[in-house]
Amino acid sequence: MIAVDSIVKSFGRDGAVRAVDGVSLRAPPGEITGLLGPNGAGKTTLLRMLATLIVPDAGSASIGGLDVVTDRAAVRRRLGVLSDARGLYPRLTGRENIAYYASLHGLAGRDRDERVDALVRRLGVAEVADRRAQGYSQGERMKVAIARALVHDPEVILLDEPTNGLDIMSVRALREELRGLRAAGKTLLFSSHVMQEVAALCDRIVILGRGRVVAEGSAAELISRSGAASLEDAFVALLGSGEGLAA
């Protein structure tokens, strides 16, 4: 369960830029919640606050009932994060990259190797897993980064634009993986500026625009509420413009 209440974060001198301006949302377990918004809507900043990497100026957020500011360490253990920055170590193999994070989460020995192995197979990178990451394609890098985020079997998973740079087959494999996690009762929060992605996968959609929640609900609810004919028209109607969104 992710609970966010009136969270605010500003950047720049004297907080001139309000990146996130009073966002509240709930992401329940066993569901995939989509965070949709144009570039610069505050998605990445919101996810970074949930990942305990930056501290909100006001409001609160909790992961599984644990506050992201005061229970930082406990939150990190329960959280799997694919952040906006997702660099791998180029001189380590894919498998070693994943195993490094497993070790940092306290996994060791057979237990660790088995988890790494299972993820490598599920995400379809078994062929390249023992090669150095410096030769990876963008899609292979992304899949290893996702495996790295999931290696400790987290309850709550934050994914910032996970389909960027993936080909169709990889996107489908990723969707399968995320649906499997949903079935296992995990809480997933998934940000994207690609409408099709969100529409295809998410149970609930939260639309962000200029740091605020513009609308939320299922795809069908959003369409009927906006009185538009299609999801795309609904987004445009709700945001005022479709600028910064990709179909």
Add this chain to the structure above:
Amino acid sequence: MNRTLVVAAKEIVETFRDRRTIAMTFATAALAGPLFLMLIFNLIASQGERARTLALPVGGAGHAPALVAFLEREGTRILPLPADHEERIRAGDLDVVLVVDPDYAQQVADGKPAKVRLVYDRSRDRARASIEQAESLLRAYGRGWGAQRLIARGVAPSVASPLEVEVVDLATPQQAGALVLFLVAYYGLFATLMGGMPLALDATAGERERQSLEPLLATPATPFEIVAGKWLAVAAFAGLVVVVTLSGFQLTLAYAPLPPVGIPFLFGAREFGRFVVILLPLVALMPALLLWLGSRGRTIKEAQTNISLLVFVVSIIPVAQMFLQRREPEWLPAVPVSGQYLLLSRALRGEAIAPLEFALSCVVPAILVALALAAVARRFSHEALVAGK
């Protein structure tokens, strides 16, 4: 603690995968000793040879047959004077030449001081031994001649030399050797800095440049655990480079066919061990400073610029200390780099080092390590760094 070791192990593995950096680092570390010792020993040996048989081109030898005879008696090889001797001295082909004034015989007959000219370029280290030998031969000739004149006038020669200077050179052969072994100390010091540099840059600015720092900071590892792990890895690596560098010197001195120059070197296993122990505070300090400077760079290139000042300071301190040649103040062992250089040179001269002095040399590095690591940890937990700015 466990996570610190996980980070350290990963950094070490990653470094050893970088074959080019590893090859360069260890090749330069291992070859520094053999190369420089060969050069220095050959220089000393050739200086010794030049001094032993002074070859002196003499112009106008016919004007001063007695002087030339004296020089030959003293073992000097008299050569004809080439016309372009001044250029050849400047070019370093000739060390020193003697030119006898055409009026020499007349001046002697008149009882005036007879003029000879010694031409040399004192800025040439290689020529110094020949110059000094030529000067002392001429002085000896002048003194002997003057004494004969005094005796001829019925005066005891001692009247004209009221001061008798007796030279007692306290430099033992070991101490003379220490001058050459300045190089060993210098390279040992420098290895503590250069050894860890690629790894430290990669582990800080490199993480930022590759965008791998943010996900790392989102794991349960705290910034301090991460920084401590990186520091352990860099220090271990720097320590290894120090050992390889010193081994290069030690093995060369022990086994290489160096020309015999008559300096009994004291750089055996005992000195090797003392060197490593003396350098330990720097093996801890330099990696911490490198990580701190590295973490202040967004890219490896930026970090390299930050580090160049540190490299300059560390490289200039031992040189300055050698040239100043003053008696060291009591507190000098406490100053990082300076203190280590002081203790290293003492170890080379075979002098004892008080445990208190060694302890003193560890205090400031220990404080600086703690400060630097805390600063990096704070920087890693700073929002601006996470936001990629």
